[in-house]
Amino acid sequence: MDNLSAMGIFVKVVKEGSFSAAARASGLTPSAVSKQVGRLEDRLGARLFNRTTRHLSLTEVGRGFYDRCCQILADVEEAENAVANLHAAPRxxxxxxxxxxxxxxxxxxxxxxxxxxxxxxxxxxxxxxxxxxxxxxxxxxxxxxxxxxxxxxxxxxxxANRRVVCASPGYLEKHGVPHSPRELEHHHCLIYTSRAFRNDWRFTSQEGEETVHVGGAIEANNPEVIMDLIMRDVGVALLPLWLVGRAIREGRLREILVDYHVPDSAIYAxxxxxxxxxxxxxxxxxxxxxxxxxxxxxxxxxx
Structure with missing residues (x-):
């Protein structure tokens, strides 16, 4: 019997508490289990169990060997499952x-x-x-x-989750186009409340970094609602490109402060x-x- 099989029988004896119980669980005879454990001890040159007629317990060496065997057998099972999963149909x-x-x-x-x-x-x-x-x-x-x-x-x-500052052409025609982040303090900014630091918009440019504290009369916890409102000429918003990209490309919204970069985040699974x-x-x-x-x-x- 190979080393892994012998380790498996040894672990089974420990878990079941006796040679006879391990034999029943393994479909072997008690003598066959006893012989395999004896051969394992001979190969290791160490006694794994303290045996009496009524009691079976691990020696100090046996306890250490048991822990290592459990880890080895678990690794082998994990490796086999990993290979099987590569070929298994997702279901x-x-x-x-x-x-x-x-x-x-x-x-x-x-x-x-x-x-x-x-x-x-x-x-x-x-x-x-x-x-x-x-x-x-x-x-x-x-x-x-x-x-x-x-x-x-x-x-x-x-x-990547690129975000841009944008507004409708109608709003910009009425209120003017901000040319620096600091000018946002004088505009109606719509706040997405689910975003951390929602009122603090951070920008980077060739001049370095700056954070602008913006405000407005409208806050919402849904970005589609904010997009719908800025499309109605209500104000300026900081929104993800996955939401507003098509509207910007079609001219229904306009990206502003294009010389300034809002730090990107990401979309994860x-x-x-x-x-x-x-x-x-x-x-x-x-x-x-x-x-x-x-x-x-x-x-x-x-x-």
Missing amino acids: GTLKLNVPVAFGRLWIAALIPEFMELYPEIKLELNLQDRFVDLLSEGYDLAVRIGDLEDSSLIAKKLA IYPPGRHLSPKVRAFVDFMAEKFHLPENNFERAG
Whole structure:
């Protein structure tokens, strides 16, 4: 019997508490189990068990060897599962959490193709702007935009999240075009409340960095609402390009302060830590990462 099999029998004896119980669990005879443990001890040159007629206990060497065997056997099982998963067809329910606006505009548009590629996956899509706890709420995966707060999660970057300051041509015609961030203090700025430091807009340029504290009469926790309001000539907003790119390209909105750069963040797929991704999670992450790098899904072109 090979070393791994002998280790497995040894671990089984420890877990079951006796040679006879380990034999029943392994489908072997008690004498066969005893012989395998004896040969293992001979090969190691050390006694693993203290044996009496009524009691079986590990020696100090046996306790250390048991811990190492458990780790080795777990690593072997994990490696076998990883190889099996690479060839397994993604299947089962994939519970996914996505921000409302991004999910509606971008994720939903790609789902039909994903489901056609992976017909054995059942998708449970939840659109929410709050940060869910993936583990306690049973999510397999989430899409998050911006800075990640939970460092215990695994993150895969799907795309950059470039943000721009924009307003409607009608608003700019009436109130003038700001040429520096500081001039925003004299404009009606709409505030997206779900963003950290929502009133402090940070810019970089050749002159360095500056932060402007902006304000206005309207705040909202949904970026689509803010976009709808600035389209109605209400004010100026700092919004992601994935939301306003098409409107800017079509002339319905105008990007301003183009010589100043708002620090980028990113769009991530996040999932609980694990040594190997399940096939269904891997399929979704890889699919979305590929799609967001295609020209037709580039936010500057298709926003």
